[in-house]
Amino acid sequence: MxxxxxxxxxxxxxxxxxxxxxxxxxxxxxxxxxxxxxxxxxxxxxxxxxxxxxxxxxxxxxxxxxxxxxxxxxxxxxxxxxxxxxxxxxxxxxxxxxxxxxxxxxxxxxxxxxxxxxxxxxxxxxxxxxxxxxxxxxxxxxxxxxxxxxxxxxxxxxxxxxxxxxxxxxxxxxxxxxxxxxxxxxxxxxxxxxxxxxxxxxxxxxxxxxxxxxxxxxxxxxxxxxxxSHTERTVTIEDGVVLRLDDENLKVDIDALRRALHLPRIERWSGAVFDMPDEQALFLLTNSAGMALLHANQEAVDRDLIARPALKGVPVLIDGDSFAYRAARPNDDMSSGYESGVYAHGPSAEDLAARYADLLRRWADRYHRRGAASIQYLPKAADPPAPSSGIIVKRHGTVVVTWP
Ligand SMILES: C[S@@+](CC[C@H](N)C(=O)[O-])C[C@H]1O[C@@H](n2cnc3c(N)ncnc32)[C@H](O)[C@@H]1O
Known part of the structure; x- marks a missing residue:
C-alpha cells in the first residue's frame, strides 16, 4: 500500500x-x-x-x-x-x-x-x-x-x-x-x-x-x-412544526393540535435525571400509546412557538387536542447535571405532562443505563403478540420492544 x-x-x-x-x-x-x-x-x-x-x-x-x-x-x-x-x-x-x-x-x-x-x-x-x-x-x-x-x-x-x-x-x-x-x-x-x-x-x-x-x-x-423502501407519514401542524408518525393506527387531529400549539405552554419538572437521550427516547416511544416524534425548525423556535428540544426531534405524547414533549434543565443534584421535564400544550396539558413525567421517572428509576431494552423480531407466520405500546407492526413481521 x-x-x-x-x-x-x-x-x-x-x-x-x-x-x-x-x-x-x-x-x-x-x-x-x-x-x-x-x-x-x-x-x-x-x-x-x-x-x-x-x-x-x-x-x-x-x-x-x-x-x-x-x-x-x-x-x-x-x-x-x-x-x-x-x-x-x-x-x-x-x-x-x-x-x-x-x-x-x-x-x-x-x-x-x-x-x-x-x-x-x-x-x-x-x-x-x-x-x-x-x-x-x-x-x-x-x-x-x-x-x-x-x-x-x-x-x-x-x-x-x-x-x-x-x-x-x-x-x-x-x-x-x-x-x-x-x-x-x-x-x-x-x-x-x-x-x-x-x-x-x-x-x-x-x-x-x-x-x-x-x-x-x-x-x-x-x-x-x-x-x-418505506415512506414515513409526516404531518405539519404549523409552518416549521412537524410530527413524524410511524404508527398507522395513531390518529391526529391537526386543527386541534394547531390550536393547542398557540395556547400557553406549561412546563413541569420530573425530579429525575436527564441522561442518555437516545436510550430515554426509546423507552418513551415504546411505553405509551400516542407517542410520535416532534420536529421543529429554528424559525419556529425563534418565534417561541415551540421549545428547543424539538430542533433535534423529541418524543411527543399526543392525546386528542393536547400534546406534551420532553424538556431538560441544568440541575446539580442530578448525576448528569441535568433534570428531565415536560412542555405541554392544550386543554389537557396538565394531565399529559403528569403522564409524561411519570414515564421519565420510571426510565430514570429502572432503566438508566445503555442497552436496557430487549428487542424481538417475530416474522408474520409466528403467533401475533397482544397489542401494546412496545409492539411495532411491520410489513413482514412485528418488532416487540420489552423492558425486563
Ligand atoms: C451507507 S451506504 C453503504 C456504505 C458502505 N457499506 C461502506 O463501506 O461504508 C448505503 C448503501 O446502501 C445501498 N442500498 C440502499 N438500498 C438498497 C437495497 N435495497 N439493496 C442493496 N443496496 C441498497 C445504497 O445504494 C448505498 O450505496
Missing amino acids: TDVTTDDGVEDAATLRAAMVRELRDQGACQSERVAAAFASVPRHLFTPGEPLAVAYAVDNAPIVKRDGNGLTLSSVSAPHLQATMLEAADIKPGMRVCEVGSGGYNAALLAELVGDGGHVTTVDIDPEIVERARTFLNEAGYNRVDVMLTDAEEGVLDAAPFDRIIVTAGSWDIPPAWIDQLADDGRIVVPLRLKGTTRWIAFDRDGSGLISRGYGLCVFVPFQGAG
Missing part, C-alpha cells in the same frame, strides 16, 4: 490511520484486537478519493458519495466510529461467510480482513454506480476476493447463502424474510432498523423462527431503497 503525503508534507495516510485507530480504541468503538487490526490494515483513503486525508480518516466523518435530486443522501462511506461499533457487535470470526447489504468497498475490505483467507465476503448494492465504485476500489486496494453484486437486497443473495453474518448498512424499516431464511442457524444479523421514526443498529441472533437482540445503539443511515 502506498501512503500519500499531504501538501504540507506533515501528515500521511499511515499516520492518520494510526491516529484513527487510537481514537476508535479510546472511544470504545474498537474493543477487540482483531477489529482494531482490520482498521489499521485497510487504507480508507483509497475508498474516499477526492476527500482530504484528514477527512477520510476522521472517526465521525461519513463522506457523501451520492445524493438524489432533492439533496437526500443515497450513498456514503459510513463513519469509522459506527463501522467499528457494528463490526464489534457482529462478532465476525475467521472463516465466516458474510453478506454486506449496501456497498462502498471500505467496510467490505474490513470484513475481508476479519474473515481472512478461509472466509468469504459478498457485498451487494442496488445502485450500479456504487457497485462499480466498490469493485474498482476493492481491486485497487487488493481485496479482489470480495464479490460485489448489483441487486436489490430485499431478496437477499440466495446463490451465496447461507451466511454466518449479514451486515446491513442502509436504514431498513423492516426485516425481509430472505435475510432470516438465508442466515445460518447460529447466524447474526446486524441491521439499522427504523423504530418509531428513529434508527437503532440492532445485533439480532436467531430465536426460533424469529430474532432476538444481543445489543443495539443509536445510528443514522441512508434509507433502504427498492422493494423494501
Whole structure:
C-alpha cells in the first residue's frame, strides 16, 4: 500500500490511520484486537478519493458519495466510529461467510480482513454506480476476493447463502424474510432498523423462527431503497412544526393540535435525571400509546412557538387536542447535571405532562443505563403478540420492544 503525503508534507495516510485507530480504541468503538487490526490494515483513503486525508480518516466523518435530486443522501462511506461499533457487535470470526447489504468497498475490505483467507465476503448494492465504485476500489486496494453484486437486497443473495453474518448498512424499516431464511442457524444479523421514526443498529441472533437482540445503539443511515423502501407519514401542524408518525393506527387531529400549539405552554419538572437521550427516547416511544416524534425548525423556535428540544426531534405524547414533549434543565443534584421535564400544550396539558413525567421517572428509576431494552423480531407466520405500546407492526413481521 502506498501512503500519500499531504501538501504540507506533515501528515500521511499511515499516520492518520494510526491516529484513527487510537481514537476508535479510546472511544470504545474498537474493543477487540482483531477489529482494531482490520482498521489499521485497510487504507480508507483509497475508498474516499477526492476527500482530504484528514477527512477520510476522521472517526465521525461519513463522506457523501451520492445524493438524489432533492439533496437526500443515497450513498456514503459510513463513519469509522459506527463501522467499528457494528463490526464489534457482529462478532465476525475467521472463516465466516458474510453478506454486506449496501456497498462502498471500505467496510467490505474490513470484513475481508476479519474473515481472512478461509472466509468469504459478498457485498451487494442496488445502485450500479456504487457497485462499480466498490469493485474498482476493492481491486485497487487488493481485496479482489470480495464479490460485489448489483441487486436489490430485499431478496437477499440466495446463490451465496447461507451466511454466518449479514451486515446491513442502509436504514431498513423492516426485516425481509430472505435475510432470516438465508442466515445460518447460529447466524447474526446486524441491521439499522427504523423504530418509531428513529434508527437503532440492532445485533439480532436467531430465536426460533424469529430474532432476538444481543445489543443495539443509536445510528443514522441512508434509507433502504427498492422493494423494501418505506415512506414515513409526516404531518405539519404549523409552518416549521412537524410530527413524524410511524404508527398507522395513531390518529391526529391537526386543527386541534394547531390550536393547542398557540395556547400557553406549561412546563413541569420530573425530579429525575436527564441522561442518555437516545436510550430515554426509546423507552418513551415504546411505553405509551400516542407517542410520535416532534420536529421543529429554528424559525419556529425563534418565534417561541415551540421549545428547543424539538430542533433535534423529541418524543411527543399526543392525546386528542393536547400534546406534551420532553424538556431538560441544568440541575446539580442530578448525576448528569441535568433534570428531565415536560412542555405541554392544550386543554389537557396538565394531565399529559403528569403522564409524561411519570414515564421519565420510571426510565430514570429502572432503566438508566445503555442497552436496557430487549428487542424481538417475530416474522408474520409466528403467533401475533397482544397489542401494546412496545409492539411495532411491520410489513413482514412485528418488532416487540420489552423492558425486563
Ligand atoms: C451507507 S451506504 C453503504 C456504505 C458502505 N457499506 C461502506 O463501506 O461504508 C448505503 C448503501 O446502501 C445501498 N442500498 C440502499 N438500498 C438498497 C437495497 N435495497 N439493496 C442493496 N443496496 C441498497 C445504497 O445504494 C448505498 O450505496
